Amino acid sequence: MISSKSYPSFNTGSKRLFYSFRPPQEPHRVISIKNGWATVFIGDIHGCLDELKKLIEKVVTTLPPHLRDKFVIFFTGDLVNKGPHSSKTLKFVRRLVQGDKAHAVRGNHDEAMLNEYASYSFFNRLKHFFSFSQYHYLKFLTKEDIEFVSSLPYTITIPELKVILVHAGIDPNLSLIEQHPDNMVRMRNMVHGQPTYSIENGTQWAHVYQKSNKTSRIVFGHDARRRFQEDSKYIGLDTGAVYGDRLTALIHFPNSTETILSVDSKAYSPVRGEVIHTDS
Numbered sequence: 001m002i003s004s005k006s007y008p009s010f011n012t013g014s015k016r017l018f019y020s021f022r023p024p025q026e027p028h029r030v031i032s033i034k035n036g037w038a039t040v041f042i043g044d045i046h047g048c049l050d051e052l053k054k055l056i057e058k059v060v061t062t063l064p065p066h067l068r069d070k071f072v073i074f075f076t077g078d079l080v081n082k083g084p085h086s087s088k089t090l091k092f093v094r095r096l097v098q099g100d101k102a103h104a105v106r107g108n109h110d111e112a113m114l115n116e117y118a119s120y121s122f123f124n125r126l127k128h129f130f131s132f133s134q135y136h137y138l139k140f141l142t143k144e145d146i147e148f149v150s151s152l153p154y155t156i157t158i159p160e161l162k163v164i165l166v167h168a169g170i171d172p173n174l175s176l177i178e179q180h181p182d183n184m185v186r187m188r189n190m191v192h193g194q195p196t197y198s199i200e201n202g203t204q205w206a207h208v209y210q211k212s213n214k215t216s217r218i219v220f221g222h223d224a225r226r227r228f229q230e231d232s233k234y235i236g237l238d239t240g241a242v243y244g245d246r247l248t249a250l251i252h253f254p255n256s257t258e259t260i261l262s263v264d265s266k267a268y269s270p271v272r273g274e275v276i277h278t279d280s
């Protein structure tokens with residue numbers, strides 16, 4: 001059980017956090033890329049482990065031989081839920097991260113899993129023995145797996161690339177430190193200058209960000225219904241892997257050229273809502 005007491009208080013103003021537990025000890029991390037290394041960003045996996053392994057193989061064969069042991073992966077979060085192999089995916093990603101081969105930010109589904117774990121009552125534990133429970137995979141997770149997910153930051157800044165990695169988005173009106181935790185994992189649109197989780201009201205946040213005076217490029221996931229999104233200041237990599245579309249990677253080579261790769265996936269989860277085609 002993760003005690004909320006193990007987290008320092010987090011200034012969220014008067015806003016309540018969506019989930020009862022506290023954010024990670026280090027919500028915003030800075031991670032540097034070694035000179036001459038390639039950087040790989042991978043979108044929302046949602047337990048699609050077969051697709052993830054295929055995509056990493058494709059990345060490796062796409063890299064020139066001298067870079068095949070010189071690359072680091074960044075995941076946009078939502079490692080678990082909806083798909084077929086949540087616990088195995090989590091353990092696979094944890095091994096990569098703890099072996100210094102990858103980094104990840106937390107997504108809303110990673111938080112939902114922590115929330116479910118934190119309310120690990122007798123009834124919940126019983127429920128998890130049946131596969132109809134969305135969280136049946138919790139019984140395969142160790143304390144180390146849970147601590148790993150709890151430690152995932154909301155953002156990772158990569159100074160060499162001028163990139164900020166975040167699961168859902170960044171409020172363009174605020175500095176990084178002022179961002180509300182829930183927005184970083186759940187926002188999709190901006191409405192009257194405020195972030196919203198809704199996709200129906202307002203403008204997609206990335207378009208607002210693009211027009212703002214911010215200069216960092218945001219790499220994000222979460223917005224599967226809009227699929228791939230790109231402009232000079234942002235790139236959205238959730239291409240609906242769990243809905244039978246694709247799992248996508250962006251490779252940033254040491255000479256700053258970039259390539260987008262993806263692998264097809266099976267439809268593991270029914271699509272909620274139509275795919276939205278944007279002009280980006």
Ligand SMILES: [Mn+2]
Nearest residue numbers: 078107108222
């Ligand atoms: Mn998400």
